[in-house]
Amino acid sequence: MKTITIEYYAMLQEIAGKNKEEFKTSVNSVSELYQEIKLKYGFIFDHDQLRAAINDQFVDWKTKINNGDIVVFIPPVAGG
Amino acid sequence: MFSLTDSPIALDRCKCALIHSQCGAYVSFEGWVRDHNAGLMVSHLVYEAYHALALKEGNSILSEAKKKFEIESASCIHRLGDLKVGEIAVWVGVSAPHREAAFKACQYIIDRVKLSVPIWKKEYYVDNSHQWINCEHCKHHEVIS
Numbered sequence: 213m214k215t216i217t218i219e220y221y222a223m224l225q226e227i228a229g230k231n232k233e234e235f236k237t238s239v240n241s242v243s244e245l246y247q248e249i250k251l252k253y254g255f256i257f258d259h260d261q262l263r264a265a266i267n268d269q270f271v272d273w274k275t276k277i278n279n280g281d282i283v284v285f286i287p288p289v290a291g292g
Numbered sequence: 293m294f295s296l297t298d299s300p301i302a303l304d305r306c307k308c309a310l311i312h313s314q315c316g317a318y319v320s321f322e323g324w325v326r327d328h329n330a331g332l333m334v335s336h337l338v339y340e341a342y343h344a345l346a347l348k349e350g351n352s353i354l355s356e357a358k359k360k361f362e363i364e365s366a367s368c369i370h371r372l373g374d375l376k377v378g379e380i381a382v383w384v385g386v387s388a389p390h391r392e393a394a395f396k397a398c399q400y401i402i403d404r405v406k407l408s409v410p411i412w413k414k415e416y417y418v419d420n421s422h423q424w425i426n427c428e429h430c431k432h433h434e435v436i437s
Contacts, residue, residue: 221342222412223424265410268344284342284410290425291339291346291370291411292323292382292402 213238214279218249223287228253242266243273246285262286294350294409296341298373301383310365310387317391319398323382325375329425333418339372339381342410346370353404361397363388368401370411 219232228249239245242264249255263286264271277283303322310318327334354366366386375381384401388394413425 219342221410222340222414223427263410265342265345268348270345270349284345286342286345286410287412287424288426289408289410290406290413291341291409292406 214277214281216245216277216280217282218245219282219284221284221287224253224255224257224285227255237277240276241273242271242275242277242283245277245283246273249285257285257287261288294347294354294368294370296343296346296370296372298371301369301371301380303380303383306367306369306383306385310367310385312364312387314389315364315387316389317394318385318387319391319394320386321382321384321398321402322380323402325377325379325381327377329415332415332421334377335416335418336374336376337381337416338374338414339370340412340414341370341372346409346411349409350405353401353409356404357386357397357401360400361388361393362390363393363397366397366401368405370405370409372411 213236215234215236217232218235220228225231237245237248239248264273265284265286266281325337350368357366364387368384370382384398386394386398414422415425416422
């Protein structure tokens with residue numbers, strides 16, 4: 213079991229009702245982690261509508277998550 | 293340098309930092325808050341950022357621009373928080389020996405910022421509805437009243 217922190221922004225923050233949480237998981241990849249929290253909160257986004265970041269870096273969906281990681285799922289951006 | 297601010301962007305100070313005697317051209321872009329979007333009248337909007345990654349990605353874009361175009365300096369500042377119609381949401385400035393590179397780099401930077409920096413915009417409309425921008429294509433998205 214790994215303990216990680218997940219930070220939420222924008223629409224994901226609104227749906228989850230929080231801006232971050234400590235989360236325990238047994239999944240291996242960031243993709244599997246998203247499936248787990250998507251189910252938990254009923255997120256509306258599919259993988260192809262998001263990006264993932266671990267420890268302030270964009271990562272590929274296959275990237276493994278490690279104990280202590282800070283993970284962020286990034287909904288469609290709209291800066292500028 | 294790419295930076296985020298909660299305060300109105302100080303344009304003169306931003307420009308000064310880009311002045312170099314070897315540059316003959318300065319090009320800037322200002323993104324303003326518009327009063328309408330997709331047929332809806334905007335009352336105000338709110339920008340939110342994943343700060344650490346926004347700064348990393350923004351600075352990475354400026355480095356890319358410096359490698360890609362013959363420019364001397366480039367800078368970008370993005371506002372966060374509540375903005376009213378007419379306020380400046382983002383400023384990009386580029387200085388270069390010649391104008392062609394300055395124009396191209398400026399466009400490159402704002403296009404890349406809009407595509408990849410983790411900043412989100414929530415628009416509020418005069419009918420009291422609101423929505424997160426670019427989530428229009430998401431499943432079950434709706435304008436919330």
